[in-house]
Amino acid sequence: MLRVDKSLHRSLGLTDEEANVINEILGRQANPLELAMYSVMWSEHCSYKSSRLHLKRLPTEAPWVLVGPGENAGVVDVGDEIAVAIRIESHNHPSAIEPYQGAATGVGGILRDIFTMGARPIALMDPLRFGPLDDPRSQWIAEGVVSGVSGYGNAVGVPTVGGETVFDSTYKENPLVNVLCLGILPTDRLVLGQASGIGNLAVLLGNSTGRDGIGGVSVLASAGFSEEDDSAKRPSVQVGDPYEEKRLIEACLALLDEKLVIGIQDLGGAGLTCATSETASRGGVGMDVDISAIPCRELGMEPYEIMTSESQERMLAIVEPKNLKRVLEISNQWEVQASVIGKVTNGDSLRILSEAEGEVLADIPASSLHDDAPLYDRPKKKPELHQGLSGDELNPPVNVTNDLLNLLCDPSWVYKQYDHQLFLNTVVGPGDDATVLRLKHPVNGKETGRGLAITTDGNHRWCLVNPKIGTAMIVAEAVLNLACVGARPLAVVNCLNFGNPEHPEVMWQLSEAIDGMSDACVSFGVPVIGGNVSLYNESEGNNIAPTPVIGMLGLIDDLENRPPGAQMAEGDRLLLIGPETSGLGGSLWAANHGAIYGELPELDLEMHLKVAETIRTLVGTKLIRGVHDLSEGGLGVALAEMAAKSSVGVSIARTPNHQALFGEGPSRAVVAVDPESLTDVLTLCEERGVPVVRLGLATGNQFKIKDMMDVSLSDLKAAFINKLPNTFGVGTSNQ
Amino acid sequence: MDVAEAVSSLGASSKLLWHGDENIHGVDSIVIPGGFAHGDYLRPGAIARFSPVMKAVTQFALEGGPVVGICNGFQVLTEAGLLPGALQKNRGLKFVCEPATLRVETTESILTNKAAVGGNLHIPINHFEGNYTCNKETLKELQEENRIVLRYVNNPNGSIDDIAGVCNKNRNVVGLMPHPERACNELLGSTDGQVLFQSLLAA
Numbered sequence: 001m002l003r004v005d006k007s008l009h010r011s012l013g014l015t016d017e018e019a020n021v022i023n024e025i026l027g028r029q030a031n032p033l034e035l036a037m038y039s040v041m042w043s044e045h046c047s048y049k050s051s052r053l054h055l056k057r058l059p060t061e062a063p064w065v066l067v068g069p070g071e072n073a074g075v076v077d078v079g080d081e082i083a084v085a086i087r088i089e090s091h092n093h094p095s096a097i098e099p100y101q102g103a104a105t106g107v108g109g110i111l112r113d114i115f116t117m118g119a120r121p122i123a124l125m126d127p128l129r130f131g132p133l134d135d136p137r138s139q140w141i142a143e144g145v146v147s148g149v150s151g152y153g154n155a156v157g158v159p160t161v162g163g164e165t166v167f168d169s170t171y172k173e174n175p176l177v178n179v180l181c182l183g184i185l186p187t188d189r190l191v192l193g194q195a196s197g198i199g200n201l202a203v204l205l206g207n208s209t210g211r212d213g214i215g216g217v218s219v220l221a222s223a224g225f226s227e228e229d230d231s232a233k234r235p236s237v238q239v240g241d242p243y244e245e246k247r248l249i250e251a252c253l254a255l256l257d258e259k260l261v262i263g264i265q266d267l268g269g270a271g272l273t274c275a276t277s278e279t280a281s282r283g284g285v286g287m288d289v290d291i292s293a294i295p296c297r298e299l300g301m302e303p304y305e306i307m308t309s310e311s312q313e314r315m316l317a318i319v320e321p322k323n324l325k326r327v328l329e330i331s332n333q334w335e336v337q338a339s340v341i342g343k344v345t346n347g348d349s350l351r352i353l354s355e356a357e358g359e360v361l362a363d364i365p366a367s368s369l370h371d372d373a374p375l376y377d378r379p380k381k382k383p384e385l386h387q388g389l390s391g392d393e394l395n396p397p398v399n400v401t402n403d404l405l406n407l408l409c410d411p412s413w414v415y416k417q418y419d420h421q422l423f424l425n426t427v428v429g430p431g432d433d434a435t436v437l438r439l440k441h442p443v444n445g446k447e448t449g450r451g452l453a454i455t456t457d458g459n460h461r462w463c464l465v466n467p468k469i470g471t472a473m474i475v476a477e478a479v480l481n482l483a484c485v486g487a488r489p490l491a492v493v494n495c496l497n498f499g500n501p502e503h504p505e506v507m508w509q510l511s512e513a514i515d516g517m518s519d520a521c522v523s524f525g526v527p528v529i530g531g532n533v534s535l536y537n538e539s540e541g542n543n544i545a546p547t548p549v550i551g552m553l554g555l556i557d558d559l560e561n562r563p564p565g566a567q568m569a570e571g572d573r574l575l576l577i578g579p580e581t582s583g584l585g586g587s588l589w590a591a592n593h594g595a596i597y598g599e600l601p602e603l604d605l606e607m608h609l610k611v612a613e614t615i616r617t618l619v620g621t622k623l624i625r626g627v628h629d630l631s632e633g634g635l636g637v638a639l640a641e642m643a644a645k646s647s648v649g650v651s652i653a654r655t656p657n658h659q660a661l662f663g664e665g666p667s668r669a670v671v672a673v674d675p676e677s678l679t680d681v682l683t684l685c686e687e688r689g690v691p692v693v694r695l696g697l698a699t700g701n702q703f704k705i706k707d708m709m710d711v712s713l714s715d716l717k718a719a720f721i722n723k724l725p726n727t728f729g730v731g732t733s734n735q
Numbered sequence: 736m737d738v739a740e741a742v743s744s745l746g747a748s749s750k751l752l753w754h755g756d757e758n759i760h761g762v763d764s765i766v767i768p769g770g771f772a773h774g775d776y777l778r779p780g781a782i783a784r785f786s787p788v789m790k791a792v793t794q795f796a797l798e799g800g801p802v803v804g805i806c807n808g809f810q811v812l813t814e815a816g817l818l819p820g821a822l823q824k825n826r827g828l829k830f831v832c833e834p835a836t837l838r839v840e841t842t843e844s845i846l847t848n849k850a851a852v853g854g855n856l857h858i859p860i861n862h863f864e865g866n867y868t869c870n871k872e873t874l875k876e877l878q879e880e881n882r883i884v885l886r887y888v889n890n891p892n893g894s895i896d897d898i899a900g901v902c903n904k905n906r907n908v909v910g911l912m913p914h915p916e917r918a919c920n921e922l923l924g925s926t927d928g929q930v931l932f933q934s935l936l937a938a
Contacts, residue, residue: 150830154863155771243774417830419861421917424737427924438922445740562922729827 008032012039012215018374025368033352033362036304038369040215040270041277044535047373050501051533054514058528059521064490065529072113072193072266073183074529076491078555080448082441083187085119088180088456088495088551090534094237095177099144103177104152104240105213108312110181111158112266115249116315118191118256119183120442122423124153125435126163126179127456127495127549128414131172133727138167141175143728149179150417155242156249160418161426162435164456164549165411165724168591173539178495180456180551184442189256193265193275194282195318195344200262202276202287202342203327206248206314210297213238213271213310244313244336251334252315257443258330260323267314273307273369275316276342277350281367283318289342292355303352303361318344380511381504390598391590392583396658401709404661405719407588407633408640413724427451432565433484433629436556451559453487458497458549459632462664465586466600467509467546471516473600473666476608478552479524480629483612484669485563486619487554492521494531494550499543501535509546510535517548523605526552563619566642567626568672568698574650575673576635576693577685578611579604581665588632589662601665607690608667614688615669623681626672636661638670639695643703644720649713652696652705661708672698738768738805741916745929747936754786764801764845764935765792767808769861769914779822779864780810789815801845801938802908806862809900809910818903818910819877820869822862826893830863834924835913836888837899844884844902845938846909846931856927858913860891860899865912867894867901877901885911907938 009019012035022030022038030038044050060068066083067075073087091106107124114121126149131138153160158181195202255261263283265275272294280287291303297311319327324340331338345351350369352362365372397403415430428436434455439448457478462470479489494517499506510533521528537544556563568574584590585598618624626646630638635655643650655661673681685692701713739749752759754772759765772783783789789811796802796817804812812818825831837858839850850856869877874896877883885900892912900911915928 154830154861155774157770241774243771243776246771246774412833416833419830419832421832421859421861421914421923422737424740424917424920424923427922559922562924729829 009035009039012036013043014039018042025365025372031362033304033307034364036308037273037362037364040273040308041369042373046270046274048533049374050376050378050507050535051496051510052375053377054511057514058518060527060529062527065527066190069528069530072116074491074493075117075190076529076553077187078439080441081187082439083185083190084452084553085114085117085183085185086180086491086493086551086553087113087530088178088493088549089113089532090495090497091177091179092175092497092534092537095145095175096141096173098237099141100148100151101237101239103145103148105238105312106177106179107149107152108240108242108245109268110179111156111245111249112268112315114181114183115252116193116264116266117183117185118189119185120253121158121181121183121249122425123182123437123454124158124160124179125454125456125551126160127458128163129166129168129171129176129547131167131175132169133167135172138172139727145175145177146414146417152240152242154419156245157422159420159422159426161420161437162430162454162456164458165414168460170460170545174537174544176497176537176547178497178549180493182454182553186441186443191256191261191264192282193279194263195279195285195287196262196283197320198285198344198346199321200344201319201321201324201340202289202344203317203319203338204294204314204341205251205317205331205336205338207241207244207311208295208297208337209306209309210311211301211305211309214305214308238310238312240312247334247336248313248315251331251336254330254334255317255327258326260327261317261319263318265316267316269310271308271310277366277369279316279318280350281370286345286347286349286366287342288345288351288353290353290356291361293339293341295337295339307352378501378507379504380508382508383505388597389595391585391587391595392598394584394590394593394595400658401711403589404636404640404709405716406592407637408720409723410720411724413728427559427562428485428565433481434487434554436485436563438559449559451556453482453485453554453556454551455481456549456551457481458547460545460547461588461591461596462586462600463513463548464545464596465598467512468516469600469603470586471513471548472520473603474548474550475517475520475524476603476666477629477631478550479608479612480615480667480669482552482554483615484619484627484629485556486616487556488616489524489526489552489554491529491553492526492550494528494548496531496533497537497544497547497549498535499538503543506543513546513548520605524609558620561622564624564626566628567646568642568648569625569646570648570699571675572625572672572698573675573678574695574697575671575681576668576695577614577671577690578668579607579691582659582663583665584659584663587634587662587664601663603666610688610690611667614685614690617684618671618681623677624671624673628670630664630668630670632664634662634664635670640703640716640720642670642672643713644717647713648698649700649702650696650704651699654693654695655705655708670695738766738916741919741928742932744919745932745936752788754783754788757787757791759788759791759795764938765795767792767804767811769806769808772807772811779807780814783811784815793817796908799905799907801935803846803935804910805914805916806912809912810864812908812910817908818901819873820867820901822864822912823866823868824864825866831891832861833859833891835860835891837885837913838888840883840886841881843881844906844909846934847884849934849937850930855888857925858915858918858928860913862912865894866892867898869895880904884909
């Protein structure tokens with residue numbers, strides 16, 4: 001038995017068993033630098049050691065998939081010699097500690113994942129989840145996170161075109177900050193993060209390496225929060241510099257355009273350790289790294305600090321010696337620092353040297369940092385039957401009007417702080433069912449006449465009630481959101497935000513959610529091309545409600561006109577398209593009344609596809625004036641949002657009870673139809689075998705539901721628009 | 736790049752000038768676009784105004800050449816002293832990206848010679864430091880000399896006298912915070928920016 005220095009490996013987050021395995025791999029006792037390198041690479045964040053086993057069950061293939069999970073981003077072919085790279089990631093833990101920088105560097109990191117693939121980042125989305133709106137600390141986190149996304153995203157020059165904003169007590173102390181980025185590239189520019197060619201050079205581009213973000217992935221993102229030690233984690237949060245990133249993007253894309261690099265990899269979680277070992281092991285080669293050649297921000301940095309620092313805005317490029325001169329010229333033009341820090345070697349060893357040909361400080365089989373990372377089949381256990389109230393057991397509302405107004409929340413306070421129009425692509429921006437971007441060729445700017453659509457969706461209430469069906473419902477909702485802008489789905493990326501995997505209930509939730517996602521994606525024929533798992537989202541021993549978030553990319557084959565959006569006009573007929581469903585389990589209304597358990601409404605995947613296809617056809621044929629899918633808050637919220645956005649009241653005849661108003665059954669959308677098109681729309685639904693109900697009409701200045709409510713449009717709009725400004729301050733005087 | 740696309744959609748050609756270049760390569764008019772030059776570090780436009788290319792731009796402007804600064808470009812022009820006043824943080828102390836309605840106040844400028852006085856234009860804004868300010872004397876001068884080119888119909892950022900854009904005494908240098916290049920395509924929601932670029936191309 002090899003001796004293990006218990007205090008060191010444990011303080012680095014490695015278990016005794018993991019430390020023993022490391023010593024067995026090396027055939028000797030690992031030194032402190034080596035232990036530090038293993039600790040970051042074998043962290044939950046980098047190794048997916050608790051989730052890898054389950055992620056294998058997701059469908060990942062389709063003829064249009066060019067790159068699936070495992071690379072820096074997924075890539076799909078969208079025709080016209082254009083490919084789309086997409087990825088979603090979490091920056092939950094850093095944002096809980098330091099909201100502005102946590103969110104800002106989340107944006108920076110996801111951008112690098114995209115341009116690493118040779119793609120120009122053209123859009124960001126940010127699904128955000130915070131604690132309750134009336135909690136001052138959650139307000140502080142929310143303001144900081146939104147400012148961080150705004151500050152970094154706007155300055156780096158990539159528009160933030162959508163996302164989500166959710167407030168719920170489950171995220172108190174542990175907010176979820178997920179960031180998605182989408183980029184486009186000419187299909188022939190696709191590059192992978194791998195090294196090859198013995199003697200080729202490893203060139204570090206961008207920022208100097210500092211003491212920020214040391215051990216971010218292992219210290220921060222792979223453990224929960226507790227009361228006493230959180231401020232001590234602040235040095236583990238990185239600091240962002242968007243102007244450096246902007247120049248780095250341009251320099252890297254220029255290098256790729258001239259085909260000057262063999263492989264390129266961004267430095268994110270686990271910093272240089274990850275970038276050097278991943279490029280080497282993917283290419284089946286070794287690498288010598290000269291630690292003295294790495295530009296450092298301060299004197300006296302220890303090798304372990306340099307190798308695990310998560311300083312931002314850095315990239316590692318593998319370059320043939322004959323191209324080095326040109327690489328340095330391009331870097332110089334963009335004022336990006338470039339240094340040769342190592343070279344590709346024969347064999348499998350990642351060696352860290354004190355100087356070129358100097359003392360060997362670490363010598364590790366590069367692939368062991370990835371391939372030999374622990375893989376855990378952690379115990380799973382279905383939670384005990386929930387003792388809490390079901391939404392269906394609640395009494396009917398005392399004041400249904402107030403209940404509805406309380407559910408409304410216009411997120412524009414958030415997205416007005418984001419540049420969402422740069423690059424002149426944004427046809428439908430944030431705030432609608434899905435975002436629509438013009439699809440132009442990334443190099444020659446040629447228009448294709450087609451569009452990309454993108455949506456992010458998550459719903460922790462559904463997933464708490466039933467993680468499997470709840471996750472399938474999220475995928476279904478994304479498909480319907482895309483249909484509402486006329487798009488068909490192409491690919492999914494996921495961000496799985498869960499609690500502590502060492503709790504069997506959490507592992508059960510994760511496993512169920514993956515099964516639900518898999519079922520739905522298989523049914524809809526949509527591959528999962530990448531993702532991120534964020535575990536240990538807990539605070540003081542309480543796990544967050546399971547929160548899988550997905551980003552779904554879609555394609556609009558003919559983008560001649562702007563999609564209708566949630567509009568309606570005086571005299572329009574309002575129809576509810578989709579199956580009748582019942583039940584308040586997992587609904588927002590029930591949660592607001594303290595009932596978070598129960599049963600989810602039924603999801604019929606086949607019917608869902610029919611509904612989505614019908615809606616997509618209706619949008620494409622311009623038979624409808626407006627459309628809005630039913631989601632949080634059900635029919636009531638969908639109608640109220642349509643009324644608020646188009647400044648027209650409604651008169652609804654048929655709504656039997658509050659279940660029908662607030663239930664969140666899937667596969668449904670409201671459409672507004674000009675009376676002249678009504679017959680055509682009804683006929684089309686009948687032909688497709690899709691149920692349709694006539695709700696009433698759009699008219700006047702009152703929001704009226706027969707025998708249930710009658711509220712003025714101005715009160716309704718005020719409730720919708722003012723919720724966030726009343727909490728955070730207006731931000732703009734143009735309300 | 737966005738401005739180049741908008742201009743080319745009107746049938747004109749454009750070229751990009753590099754900030755380190757000391758030459759403007761014989762162009763007919765110059766647009767300094769928006770976009771966080773030098774990260775807006777220190778203060779928007781405060782570093783960019785020392786870019787080598789700004790010497791040539793200043794020379795061009797003093798010789799009567801048409802120069803437009805959009806958003807960050809407006810900030811650069813005020814920092815460079817080619818336009819009066821300054822842009823400070825928005826009244827709400829937040830970045831604001833939203834549609835704005837502008838009123839054309841004069842057609843006597845290189846950016847509005849083809850527009851109609853009193854006409855409303857729907858053009859988005861996108862800035863943190865767009866709150867135009869100047870001293871009383873300057874404001875009086877701008878008003879009396881009819882140099883306020885565009886005003887906000889609903890002031891979104893606290894700008895003095897609702898100012899969205901101003902010009903210099905010679906009326907050949909115009910700065911505005913809104914982004915006309917974002918309003919040149921029906922698919923993107925508005926084509927009201929076209930008339931401004933058409934004016935510039937005719938200047």
